[in-house]
Every structure is written in structure tokens, then in C-alpha cells.
Amino acid sequence: MVGKAPPYKKRANQLLIVIAVAVRGLLGCNHFRGAAVNYSSLLLEDGPGLLYVGAREAIYKLDTSNISDTSISLSLEWAASAEQKRQCLSKGKNNQTECYNHVRFLDRYNDTHLYTCGTHAFRPRCAYIDVARFTFVRFEEGKEKCPYDPTKGYTGFIIDGEMYSASQYEFRNIPDIRRNFPFPNLRMDDSPTRWLLESDFVGSALLRESINSSIGDDDKLYFFFTERNTEPTAYSSQTKVARVARVCKGDIGGQRSLQRKWMSFLKARLVCAIPDYELYFNVLRSVFVVEGSSVHDSVLYGVFGLENVKMSAVCQYSFRDVQTAFDGPYMELQDTKWREYTGEVPKPRPGSCITDQHRALLINSSRDLPDNVLNFALRHALMSRQIQPVGGRPVLLQRSADYTKIAVKQVVDMDGRVYDMLFIGTDEGWLHRAVKIGDHVHIIEELQLFEEKQPINNMVISQKQNSIYVSAASGVVQVPLSSCERYTSCYDCVFARDPFCGWDGRACAEIVTFKHRLIIMSYILPGFVMHRTRAVMAGDDVLLQCEIRSNLATPHWTLNGQELEGYGVDFGYRTGTDGLLIIGAQNQQSGHYRCYTVENGVWVPVRSYMVRVQPVPPPASHLSGSPTALPESFFTTTTAPTPSPSSIPVEQLLSPPPALLPSRPEFQTYRHMEAMYISLVAVLGGLCLVLTVVLLYVSFCARNSPNARKYSQQALSITTATERKRSSHFELKTISSHCNGRAEGRSRVMSRDGEFLQIVSADIQTTPSKEPPPAPPLPMPPPLPASEYANGLSATLPSVLRKMNGNSYVLLRQTDTEMTSPLYHSFTEELNKILEKRKHTQLDIQPDESSV
Template sequence: MWPDTAKSHQLSPPVSQYGAGISACSVVDGEYKSFTLQNVPGFTLWLLGCNHFRGAAVNYSTLLLEDGPGLLYVGAREAIYKLDTSNISDTSISLSLEWAASAEQKRQCLSKGKNNQTECYNHVRFLDRYNDTHMYTCGTHAFRPRCAYIDVARFTFVRFEEGKEKCPYDPTKGYTGFIIDGEMYSASQYEFRNIPDIRRNFPFPNLRTDNSPTSWLLDFVGSALLRESINSSIGDDDKLYFFFTERNTEPTAYSSQTKVARVARVCKGDIGGQRSLQRKWTSFLKARLVCAIPDYELYFNVFTFLRFTSHHSHFILFLTARRNVKMSAVCQYSFRDVQTAFDGPYMELQDTKWREYTGTVPEPRPGSCITDQHRALLINSSRDLPDNVLNFTQRHALMSRQIQPVGGRPVLLQRSADYTKIAVKQVVGLDGRVYDMLFIGTDEGWLHRAVKISDRVHIIEELQLFEEKQPINNMVISQKQNRIYVSAASGVVQVPLSSCERYTSCYDCVFARDPFCGWDGRACAEIAAYANRSSLIQDVQMGSRGCTNITSDGFVMHRTRAVMAGDDMLLQCEIRSNLATPHWTLNGQVMLGYGVDFGYRTGTDGLLIIGAQNQQSGHYRCYAVENGVWVPVRSYMVRVQPVPPPASHLSGSPTALPETMYISLVAVLGGLCLVLTVVLLYVSFCARNSPSARKYSQQALSITTATERKRSSHFELKTISSHCNGRTEGRSRAMSRDGEFLQIIPADIQTTPSKEPPPAPPLPMPPPLPASEYANGLSATLPSVLRKMNGNSYVLLRQTDSEMTSPLYHSFTEELNRILEKRKHTQLDIQPDESSV
């Protein structure tokens, strides 16, 4: 079974939904707020606590959060900002530090053929704390990287230095790095002609990855330190882990798989070899991470750690498939499995193919960190390692055992979405369980807020953070402020980790399955605000228990609708939860079946009654069914009115006038035909008496006949079919046959002007609606009684509503057109796939 995800679509304006829904932060009157669209026309504004920062710069890509003092440092293009985490919109206390490349450096960048709109700037790629008084930062500096020290107290630069070994030239290249214990580690493709590698930049001795026989590294996505020396019984060393994508070189189950995900490990205490691998990593090993679904193996886009404080830590990785498919997945791995892979067999390159090495492994084990076992052999550092061990490590850096995800599959799979960033926070629910909250950014500026329940992920809601589509660059979570800070090209947004007040009922609150929220009997509130939580209701595991079952529709909207017999009617029912399905009842009986034979069609937006009959009058109720719970949404009282008898007087009939006009027109044309026949006979008679006249008349007759034949092919009398309400097409067919006599009239014959202009030709029948255009949540094709007029507009005859003066009234055309406009990017799916957005 695939992960429990929501199927959602961006609407205009954005919609807030319960269960799994859509919301948005938008600027309103200078404040950052969220739009919420209710079932009734109009909008309600809810203050979500969203704050926005946008300085003079663009491309806000680097975030450094210092939760203690409440500061957020933001690296952008040619600027660094210092913001207050309580309110990043407060410009009175924010500081900025400009750091632009010189005009001369930009000219040199342009002379190298680089883009002066994007590349020939100083993009801040690295920003971290160096010590108690200073920060360290690096930027691309118009394709000539520079680094600098920043005085934290004064927020000024104090020293600049060369950065080409610490920062990539290209602002789009994958890059990761951090400073730990005064040591800087980074991984990237530094110079644009170099192979990417992992480096220790300072202090001395500097280390880098040994040159590989093949260009294996492609793109780094993340790195982290795991403290394994603390309370170690074997005197183990701390280890650094780097996550990246590389070209596939070993056999794979998917022949077209060209890229794979890797994790590499180096020891923090590694200082290189004495003779072999001088100033190179002696402990570098790498292993393959597998995150596969049928027909696809995914590779890295970005990653984050979930827990990394013990030997049994877990981390979550985010991977993306890009083989002509827009798809993302989240896989979770255990460090115990990672250690098992690095302790397993090695791979060896034999005749240009990688195979598992089955020979003798030297001692001490190649690629391992210095432990008490090494010290017992008088090997106190990597420089004391034997050359045979170093040579083996150099040729056998790839491990044979692949690392499978926890559970053997992704915990989340999302189609039609490219994930760009992820952040994780652990929350304790009312049931005492620890839940992993996932905050996932997309390439279009959306934030998916989700919770991991057992072995699957439930998406609680989707937040549209930016008006324009843009990838989310970075995210950090403030434990102190209970906020998440999200950066993109246009700015930084401060969003609360939860917004319980948006859920307006017990079912809204419980269906959301949000570990932050609980129902207190009157409102949905954060459980952290309650010292006594015994009265709160929450059900993260099932999302259905605790609320009183609703069986009546006393709290829903009631409407009265009337329709003429034989016509169609749409009863709208907007289901706010993407995980709920609509169910209808008529006079208390569940409506089963689907299609014309049953007289109605159901969809995600409403119930379409087809060719209404008297027995279809009654009380209709729409329910949102989720997790086995029926929640009433709308109620309709429908009356089917009989068709009034047609008028008996011919002049009063709406079809009498057109038929009279057609008969008159045929009579006039018949007279013209008679005159033309006489003229032709006269010409023929004259031709018999005069040879020259006979020759001329024959040519004229030939030309006239040819012209008439050619032009008559463009004349065709068409009429509008009148089978809209069950009428026959006999009249239409008769008129088409009569129209054959009209085709003999040339277009350029000059006749005596009539006092009245001739009637306009009837409009042709509109083409049938293709299935691809029909995406309004109803059926695959519309009934014949509907008429497509312009684009997605439809008309239906003789539909009335007793509430036409009510602001809730919408004609069938308006309702259906609004649904089509809202769903125009949605593919029809009667049974929505919960694994897709």
C-alpha cells in the first residue's frame, strides 16, 4: 500500500482545507495572512502569524539560525542579513551587510562567457559560526570565490581571503559544508574544470578526496557529523557523512539507471598518509543508498537528519526521480544499516566492471577509523597506517552491500512534485507517542506539512508561501519560537509550525491528525498550551475517533431548487478535505449507481441530475465521508415541475415565424429559378439562329455552369438541432434536404435590393465536448442536453431556482463554469490516488 498522502491542487485563490488541505500566506494590508475560502461565496481572513522579509537583494539561499539569542542570519546575492526570529518583518532591528563583487571582477566574469544576469554576482554559499566572536562566510564572487570573517557584535567584515578551495565558482553547483570544533569541511565541485570532492579546508593539514579513475562525483546535497567517540568502549573516532549523487558504474536492476544515491564516510581524526595518500583521506568509503519504486530507482535531491545523537540514529533522505517523470519520495534509513554496509565486503573494478572483492583483506581493516585495536598495534594516527592498507583503500573505496530504507520502501511518494528541502521536528501526541513532523518544500514554493504515522506519511496540509512559483531554497526550525523559516529567491517567510485555530469543528480538528492540535470542546487549540490535557480530543493514529457522530443536517446549508421536467440540474457539494469522498442520499436512501441509466451522475463537486423526472423530487443530502465517518455538508429540497403545454395559436408559436420565413424564401428562390430557366431557353433559341451567337452562348453557359457548380459547393443550409429536450430531429433533417435547392444561387448575382435584409444563416452545431476538456469532477462526457457555447461555458434551458434573489444563487452556467475554471488543471479521477498531490 502506498503512503497516505493527499491529492491537492492549487486553486485561485488558495483554499484552506481540513484533513489534508491547501492554504496560503499572502500580503494583506501590510501583514502576512492566510486566505481561507469557505463553502459560501466570499473569503475569510485568518491571521496565521506569517511574517515576511524581503530586502534589496534576491536569491535568499543560506540560513543560519541561532535559537539562543533569537537571531537568524540570511545569506543572499551580494548581501547578508541579521534578523530577529520573533518577527523577521521588523526592519527596525534588522541589519544588512552588503558584499558585492567589484565592477572589474564582474567584467572579467562576463569575458569568461558567464551570464551577467545570474552568474556574475557574489552569491553567498556558506555561512557558519567560526567561534564565539566571529562568523565565517564564502561567496562565488563573480566566478572568483572569496571568503571573509564577520565580527558578530558589530556585524562588519574584518578580513577577506581566497575562497577557491572552499566555495564553488558556480552558484548553481551542489554544495555542503560546516564548521565543527574550529575545523571547516566542505564538499562541492570547486573549480568549474575540477572533479567534485570532499575537503577539510582548515586547520592544517588540508585534506581532499583521492582522484578516482572515473569522474564519479556529481552533486552534493548534505553533510553531518555523528559523534561516535562519546562513551565509546573501543576508543572510536567521530565520523563525517556526506550525501551525494554520482554516475552509476556498477550493475543495477534498472538498465536505464544512470545516477545513484551515495553516502560517503570519513573519519574526523584523519590526517592523511605518510607516503601513500599524502594530504588525502585515508578513511574515505562510500556505499549505495537504495530508494526504489516499481520501474524507478531514485537519486538524491536533498536530505536531512531526523535523529543523530546515538548509534541507533535515524535520518530521512529525500530523493527525486528525474527520468522523464516528475516524482519525489522520502526514504528513511538507519545508521545501524549504514555501519553494516561499511563493515561489509568491498567492490573491485575488474575489466571495466565492478564486482564484489573476494580476496584477502589486509589488517587493520582499510577505511576504518583509529581505535584501541589500532593503538595496540602502535598505529596512533592515519600516518602510521601501512602502505598496503592505504593502497587497498585507494582501490576499494566502494562497498558492495547496498543500504535499503527502513521498511524496504519509501515512507512518502509524491507524483507531480519536485521536493527541494526538508526539515523534521519531533512532537509528543496526546497518546504519548513521539511523532516525526515533516516540513517539505517544493520547486513551486509550496510547503507540505506532514506527520509520519507508523510506516507511512500523512500530509496534513499544503501551504502556498509565495505568490510566484519558485523553488524553496532552505528551511530551518526554531524550537524556541515554534516557527519554521523558509527562504526562496524572492524572500524569507516565517510560518508557525501549526495553525490549530483554522479548524472550526471537532471533525476538522480530529481529521487533520495534527499532533500539535486537540479539540477542547469549543475550539481546536495547541495541546502545548494546556497543563491538563485530559479533556482534549486527538486521534493521530486513526483520525476518526472522539467526536460525536453527526447524523442530522441541522448545521449545514439548506437550499430549495426547482427544475423543469426533462432538464438537468447540478447540486453543488464542495468537499473541503482532499481525503474525503462525497456521498448522496435521496429522502434518506443512499444513492447508488452511476450514469444515465440511473438518472444522475456524481462527482467530486456535486450531483448532476439528468433529464429530471417527477420521481426525482425530494430531499437531497450531501455527506463528506472520511475514515468511515459521515459528515453532512449540503442539503437541497428539489422540485421537478411539469413542462407547460405548447400554445395552440400558430402566430404565437416560437417556431411559426422561422418556418414561414423558410417557406417564403423557398418560394422566392423557386421564382428566381423559373426566371433563370426562361433566360437560358431564350439564349438557347438565339444560339440556334446565329453561329457566332451560338458559340458565344455556349462559352457563357459553360462558364456560368462551372461557376455555379463551384460556388454552390460553398452553400449549405444548416439548422440548430432541436433534440435538446427530447425532441426529434425530423424538422432539422427536412430543412437540410430543402437546402439543396438553395445551392444553385451564385454569390455575386445582382438582384433588386430587398427592403428587409435576408435572415442570417443559422449557427452550426457546436462540436461535442472532448473528454480531455472535461475535468470538473463529474463524468467523462456530458449529457446531450448541455450546450457548449464559448470555451468552458455551458447553457441549460428552463432551469429555475426559488432563491434567485439570494446571494447564494448561481445559475447552472455559472456553477459549472466556476467548477471548470477551478479544476482546469485537474485530470478526472473518480477514485483519487492518495499517493498523489
């Protein structure tokens, strides 16, 4: 990755997807699909290169180098007995989903064995697996370690020979956080205060705070979940709230109070919201902890959603803020309402882990704590202070799908900077690769991993294999962490902002293969720039298109070598992601325009235009039988080559080029046209005078003629036919978009909601008529090309919308002022306003043509 992170503040409401890859376009992926379904549990052992997969009634052992290689893969069947399935059916459970053995837990027990648990047709069982022989060696009861229902949220792990799990256990679905072994087992208190309320767990983590601790602190376990909301909030209509809970690893319960119960349990609320837009994401779906050099440097990424709306957000939290919340004031239940506790707090502080301060008071374990401390902890497990995300709002918002899983890997680029790479799974089987640059997330690509739409269940990252393993209902996919070969040019490779990739002078490759630092700036410019000429009548509008390939770059325009700094209606210009709109063109706006894409100080030319603003000509006479022909030189098209990259110094790329294409001379034939127009108007005026006298004479004679009535009827008939000829009504009819917006033989314009407005003739009377047919219409100019209307107004979707594939993303770090920046104002709204007040309709007699 080369160069500093580009600015984001002007990229509001910008789509972030760069590459969308369907299943058939995946590169370097391996697939595994056994006889089972519902692959939900993944255990990666990177050292020996093994991946253990827990599915429905089966466990698989795969080679991480290639999970598709079935020659070395092993399977272990673990199905519920027929009798157990019959008992499950007798309890009213679903024979298609619930009355099976779904493997929910799979972890390393010791050097020789694995430990696993499954629902076992609503009667949980656990087992030990001999790793060398890959066989079961012992089974035991699992109702205290595994949920009965395969759909209930669950998390668990084995640390230092101790198993911790959190879920809704037993038929009553009572949520609990438990230490299952060794003795003494611990669990939550089930007193009327209820520490947990219908909690749905999504993840857990251990942070070893005892390492190099100056106060002799204890390690802490964190559990993340969503539960029923009972506390007053500004959005009390929402019934759920996201939480993080904490317990101390050395907690062994109290001596008299809280025997075999957690004495260190505390919980606090995780906030992921955009208050300005009243968006409060209250359902936590997945978490991932990135450990730093110390606990306070560790960060948490969380995927949130809404209860009844298909929408997702990613928020980042600092564990320093988490610790601050647990050190803050408590909440207390008073008269069935939660209020902040303002009374005296006993010492040592309830809910804290044993430290050197406790040991100085001869409190060496939780069993030595006084009863008043334990009783206070029993009634005050909820903290008052809420945990806000870093920056106060989400780093990413997804508006059309639900995120289900997230995994994060830190990557160091060639300059030694560290970036967080985010891998986010969706409910439809897509994987989004994203990089966090500064305080923002940039989506690099989205990958369709499965043909059928299905939620992604689990993900693990292999440092050794440089791969991520993704599981869903139908199988497991091994995906490389990077696909640098997708970028075919240096421009795409560098500006994609993929920290895994860099340009080595010949191709885009992974930076781990680089032998030395490379200078790549001289490879950026393309060889040719498309050049066009635009002619526009004064007062009309013209759109100069300029598609930017990098979603992190910004467009810059120059006029006759000078950068256009002011944008807006007052300046006569409007810029957007697809080009520059000249509003009400005036003579001073004629000249040579050039569009550059600018990123990290590098200016790359993209398009070039020569714009001619012509005075409005006098109206042409309708008696000549055809419109006045314009000279062929009125419209011209050229292609201007850009100097080769090797001939342009790097310094010139880092600043706006001072010299651009020279202006073309004004049209020499225009003066002759002006004289021709004056002569033609004089001649036509004389003809009109003569014709008027003749018509008056004929009318006088017709009134005195016996056949006046007949002539009147004929005149009326001719007038009616003429009016019918003139009245060519049209109406706008909405049709669905199809075939990427292309419809044969139909004119159309684009509406704001993504549909097409088809221009069709209104109903015209088709009954037979005895009147003679009207005169043939006047010859019309040749039709415009289907892809572009006059003045360069595009008939297709903007380029950024064409890339979205049904998904759209928006950055939310901007202020309201930034989000309404004129540089990225909606072109649809602006064009609608301008087209309503246009006074002229310009048609190009000879549409532009271009080549590269």
C-alpha cells in the same frame, strides 16, 4: 492530535492537499527583502534570537521574532571589486549572474566571530565577521573552501573548530570533500580510480557515534550528492545516481600511503524507486537528518527527482541500514566494469574508524594503519550493497512540480505520540506542510510564499519562535509552523491531522496552550444534514453525492439503517470519493440512504437521500400534443435536521447508528396512474385504427385523381420538412475549461482530461426555402439546473479534483490490489462504461432543491 492514525490502504490515487493558500491568504507571516537578491545562506541562532542571511554581495542580521522589523536589522555589503568583475568577464562568464559575489558559506566560527565564504566573481574569498560590531575583520583566500560557480552544489559546516566542505572546486570543476582547517587538511584522492565523478552535493550531517559507544567508536560525517553513474544497474539508461558518502571525524590520513587524504572514505547508493511502475528517482535534491536517541534510531529524509521529467518523490531511510551497507561487501573495478569484490579483505577492515579493536592492535590513529589496508581502501571506496528506503518505496510522490528543499521537525501531541512534520519547498515558491502518520505522509496544506515563481533555496526551523524561515531569490519569509485558526470547526480541526492543533471546546488552538486534556467527541456532529429525494426509473442509474471534507476519512453508506458492505457491479452499487452510484436501479434498491464520513471510529452523517425506483411507464402517445404529465408528488425535497451534538452520546458516535429516518409511504397516486395509462392506451388504439382506414381511403382516391402528381409533390415536401424537423443532430466539441468550469448559456459534460465537452448543434442547411415552416415543437420539460443533471450526475469536477490547484499527490504504500480497490475506483471510467449501455434517459420534471 486526538485518536489513532486512520487506515490508508484504501486511499490509493487520492489527492492529499487539504488547504491551498495563496500569498494574500497567509496568516502570521513576516517578509524581508533587502537591496540584494538571491538569498541562499541561512544561519539561525535560536538562543539569542538572530537570523543571519547570506545573499548576493550582502549579509543581513535579522531578529527572529519578526524579520520584517527593519529597525533592528543590520546589513553588511560585500561586493566584488570592479577590477575583479572585469577579469570575470574576460574569462567568458555571465555578467548578469556569475560575475558577482554570491555568499555560499555562513557559520559560527567561535564565540565572537562568524566565518563566511563567497564566489567573489569566480575568485572565491572568505572572511571573519565580528558579531558584536557586525563588521569584517579579516579576509583570506577561499578557492579551497568555496566553489567558483554560484550554481554548483555545495555543502559545508564548522564542527568543533574544524571546517568541512564539499563541492566542485576550481575551474576544472573537480569534486572534493575537504577538511579545510585546522591542520592537517584532508582531501579526496585524485588517482585514476576517482572516488567522485562529477558529484553535485546537496547536504551533509555529523552523527556523534562516539557518545556512549561500547566499542569506542568515532564520530562520522555524512555527505549526500548525485554523481555520474558508471556501475551496471537495471536502468543503465540513466546517467546519474544518488549517493551517500562517509568519513571518520578523527581521520588524519595515512603515513606513507594516502598522505593528507581520507583513508576512511566510503560511498554507497541511495535507492528511491517504485519498481512496479519502473520509476527510478536518481537525482538527489535535498536531505534532512532527524537524530534519534541513538545513531541507529536516526532517520534520513531525501527529496529525489528525475533527470528530464518534472516529478519528485520523498524517501525515508534508517541509519541502521546505512551502517549495514558500509559494513557489507565492496565493489571493484575490473576491466573497466564494476563488480562485487569476492576476494579476501585485509584486517583491520578498510574504511572503518578507529575503535577499541584497533587500539588493542596498537593502532591509535589512521597513520598507524598498515599500507595493505590503505591501498585496499584506495581501490575499494564503493560499496556493493544498496540502501533501500523504509518500506521499500517512497512515502510521497509529487507529479506536477519539483521539490527543492526539505526540513523536518518532530512534534509530540497531547497523547505523547511523536510525529514527523515535513516542510517541503517547491521550484515555484510553494511550501507544503505535511505530517508523517505511520508509514505515510499526509499533506496538510500548501502555502504560496512568493508572488513570483521561484525555487526555494533554503529553510531553517526555529524551536523558540515556532517558525520556519524560507529563503528564495527575492527574499525571506517567516512562516508559523501551524495555522490552527484556519480550522473553524471541531470536525475540521481534529480531522485535519495537524499535530500542532487541537480543539479546546471553543476554537482550534495550538496544543501547547492546553492546560488540561479535553474530551472533544461531543462537538463533532454538525447541526443539520442535507436530505434529498431521488426518483429513478427502473434500470436507470443514479448518483447520490457525498463530499468528504477530510482526506483521511472514508465514506460509509447505509440503506434503511443497514450498512452497505458489498460494492461493485455485481452488487448494483459503486462507491467513490464523491458518492454512491446505483447501477441499473431495481425496486429492492428503493429506500433511505445515508452517507457517513468515518475516521478513527467516529461516524459523522453528511448526506441523506430517499430513493424511489419506479417501473418503466408505457410509451406516451405523440398525438396528444404534449407529454403525459406526472403528478407533482413524483419529486419531493426535504431537509432533515440532525439532533444537536449535545443530545447524542459519545458512544453513539463510535458505531454506526442503528436507527435512521423512517421510510416514507409509497406514492398513493401510482395505482390511479396505472388505470389511467390502460384507459389511454385503449382509446389511442381505437383512434389509430380509425385513422388508418381514413388514410388508406385517401391514398386510393389520390392515386386515381388527375392531380395525384401535385398531391405527391406536396406530400413529399411535407415529409421532407417533417424529417428536417425530426433530425436534430448534435455533436460533441471540446472546449478549454475556464472560470472554474462555468460557461454561460452552454450545456457541457466533463471529459477525463479536465476539459469540457460542449454540446453544440450540427451544421443545418440555412438556405432560404419556399416551403412553409415546420410545426412548432412539442412543449419540453423545464431545463435542468446547470450544476446537476438528472439522477444527480454532477456536471462539475469531483470535489477532490477541485482542491488540487494544479498539484496532485498519491500515496505509494499500497499493493496493486489495494490500488484497484473498488471502493475508490475511478468514477470517470465507470460512468463512461455505464452511459454507453444505458437504455433510458431520465429527466427530472422538477429538479431537486435542498437547504440546510
